[in-house]
Every structure is written in C-alpha cells, then in structure tokens.
Amino acid sequence: xxxxxxxxxxxxxxxxxxxxxxxxxxxxxxxxxxxxxxxxxxxxxxxxxxxxxxxxxxxxxxxxxxxxxxxxxxxxxxxxxxxxxxxxxxxxxxxxxxxxxxxxxxxxxxxxxxxxxxxxxxxxxxxxxxxxxxxxxxxxxxxxxxxxxxxxxxxxxxxxxxxxxxxxxxxxxxxxxxxxxxxxxxxxxxxxxxxxxxxxxxxxxxxxxxxxxxxxxxxxxxxxxxxxxxxxxxxxxxxxxxxxxxxxxxxxxxxxxxxxxxxxx
Numbered sequence: 001x002x003x004x005x006x007x008x009x010x011x012x013x014x015x016x017x018x019x020x021x022x023x024x025x026x027x028x029x030x031x032x033x034x035x036x037x038x039x040x041x042x043x044x045x046x047x048x049x050x051x052x053x054x055x056x057x058x059x060x061x062x063x064x065x066x067x068x069x070x071x072x073x074x075x076x077x078x079x080x081x082x083x084x085x086x087x088x089x090x091x092x093x094x095x096x097x098x099x100x101x102x103x104x105x106x107x108x109x110x111x112x113x114x115x116x117x118x119x120x121x122x123x124x125x126x127x128x129x130x131x132x133x134x135x136x137x138x139x140x141x142x143x144x145x146x147x148x149x150x151x152x153x154x155x156x157x158x159x160x161x162x163x164x165x166x167x168x169x170x171x172x173x174x175x176x177x178x179x180x181x182x183x184x185x186x187x188x189x190x191x192x193x194x195x196x197x198x199x200x201x202x203x204x205x206x207x208x209x210x211x212x213x214x215x216x217x218x219x220x221x222x223x224x225x226x227x228x229x230x231x232x233x234x235x236x237x238x239x240x241x242x243x244x245x246x247x248x249x250x251x252x253x254x255x256x257x258x259x260x261x262x263x264x265x
Contacts, residue, residue: 003240003253004206010260011167011205014058014174023114024052024068031117034095035072039087044124045073049147054154056169056189060115062263063177065185067109067116071147073130077123081106081133081141084121092119106133150190157193161201161208168192168208171260172216175233178261182218182226191216206256213237213259233259 001009028048035046050069051057060066074084088108092101100111107118122130122145129146158165169192176183183191195215202208213234218226240255 001253003244003249003256004204006253006256007171007205007209007260008167010174010262011171013263014062014167014170015055016052016057016059020059020114027112027115027117028068028070031070035091038091038095039072039074042075042087043072044075045071047071047147049151050118051185051189054151054189055166056154056173058170058173058177062174065116065177065181067118069118069120069147071120071122071130071132073122073124081121084123085133088119088121106135150186150193154189154193161197162203164202164205164208165192167205168202168212171205171209172212175259179229179233180225182222182229183216188216209256209260210237210241 032046035043048068048070050067052068057068058066072084072088074087085106085108089101092108092110096110096112101108107120110117110119120132122132123142125131125144129144131142132145134141134143154165154169169189172188172192173185176185176188192212195212197211200211202211214237216230216234218230236255236258240252243249243252243255
C-alpha cells in the first residue's frame with residue numbers, strides 16, 4: 001500500500017460507523033423525550049452540536065474522549081450557571097441511575113457504554129446566539145456562543161480544498177488521542193480550518209496532513225510533554241517528505257506510520 005493510500009484508508013477508518021451513529025441517535029431521542037417530560041416549559045430548545053454534527057467525531061475505539069455535545073436552552077434566565085448545571089445533574093441522576101455522571105465544568109457529563117454525552121446548559125443571549133457557562137479558569141460566569149458558526153466555516157473550507165479538510169482533521173485528531181491530547185479537540189479543528197494555502201493548495205490528504213502538521217502551534221503555555229509530542233510528529237513528517245523527494249515511498253510510509261499508526265499497532 002502506498003503512503004497516500006494508507007492515509008486515505010486511515011481517514012476512512014476514522015469515520016464514525018453507521019452502527020455507532022444509530023446507537024447515538026437512539027440515545028439522543030431518549031434524552032430529548034426525557035428532558036421534555038422532566039422540565040416541560042422550562043426548556044426552550046435542545047439540540048446536538050459539536051464535532052458529531054460536523055463529521056469530525058472519531059469512533060470511541062480511536063478516541064476515548066469522543067463525546068456528543070448536547071445543548072439545553074432554558075427559558076428562564078437570570079441565574080448563575082451552577083443553578084442550571086445542578087438542574088441537569090438532578091435530571092441525569094433521576095433518569096440514568098445506572099450510568100456514570102459527573103460535572104466537568106462547564107458541562108454535565110453522562111458516560112454511557114457506547115458514548116459519552118456532554119450536556120451544556122444555555123440561555124438565549126440578549127442579542128443573538130446563546131450564553132453558556134464559562135470554564136472555571138475564565139473570569140466571567142457566562143460566555144456567548146453560536147454553535148453553528150464553526151460548522152459553516154468548516155464546510156466552506158472543506159469545499160474549498162476538495163473535501164480534504166474533514167479527513168485531515170480526523171487523522172490529526174487520531175494522532176492527538178494517541179499522544180495524550182496535546183491539543184483540545186476543538187482547538188485542533190479550529191487551527192486546521194484557519195489554515196490558508198495561497199499558492200500550494202493540497203492536492204490530496206497526504207499533502208494536507210504534511211502542511212497541517214507544519215503549521216500546528218501549541219502556544220507558549222503548553223506543557224513540555226505536549227510540545228515534545230508535536231515536535232516528534234513534525235520531525236517524522238519532515239523525514240517522510242524527504243523520502244518522498246528521493247522517490248522512496250516505502251520509507252516515507254514507515255515515517256508516516258509513526259505519526260498515524262495502524263489501529264492494531
């Protein structure tokens with residue numbers, strides 16, 4: 001198998017299987033009904049968002065942190081975030097007694113056998129979009145968000161680059177999971193989407209992966225371990241490119257597999 005075909009194959013392996021999608025949709029249908037019954041008119045809207053709606057979520061076997069983001073928009077604003085988080089915690093405890101639940105600010109995490117759900121409380125923003133709880137490290141209680149904005153940006157970039165952006169993101173997220181998560185998942189996706197290739201647009205997923213690793217940036221506040229993981233990957237990618245230049249695809253593939261390993265080793 002050529003190095004290009006290997007990356008194409010791995011990008012397909014990283015697509016969520018239909019059976020897993022069906023389980024998720026059944027769980028979402030159950031959550032939706034139970035939320036409506038439990039809260040009634042206290043909820044204005046509820047919907048799925050995040051990587052599972054963008055086609056960039058990985059199967060759980062490739063990423064143990066794969067989750068479904070689910071937003072619950074409450075009708076009555078005016079309270080602090082913890083009030084809404086407590087309401088969702090009680091709902092989950094009453095509805096899913098056998099499942100594991102905990103708060104991972106700013107969400108309530110429902111850990112089921114086949115997938116993890118992150119329930120995000122929200123209230124409508126006075127202008128547009130929604131306010132959701134800020135992270136514990138932020139100075140504000142609420143932050144504004146529009147869950148669909150990034151989806152549109154990703155779709156646009158994917159179309160611009162011949163439907164190669166999503167496969168590339170899945171491959172990088174697999175590398176990220178294999179290396180202790182140097183990047184937060186959304187930050188990794190955002191960096192890839194923000195990349196522009198003015199003169200040398202990638203013609204295939206291998207060129208895209210090469211370019212993406214070359215531009216990834218962890219920032220000054222990242223850990224030594226995270227920086228080492230990225231530097232190691234970038235070194236292997238440089239070696240692969242060098243072997244490509246020599247016409248030695250077999251050795252290029254060997255270097256690529258050190259970054260994007262086969263599923264069973």
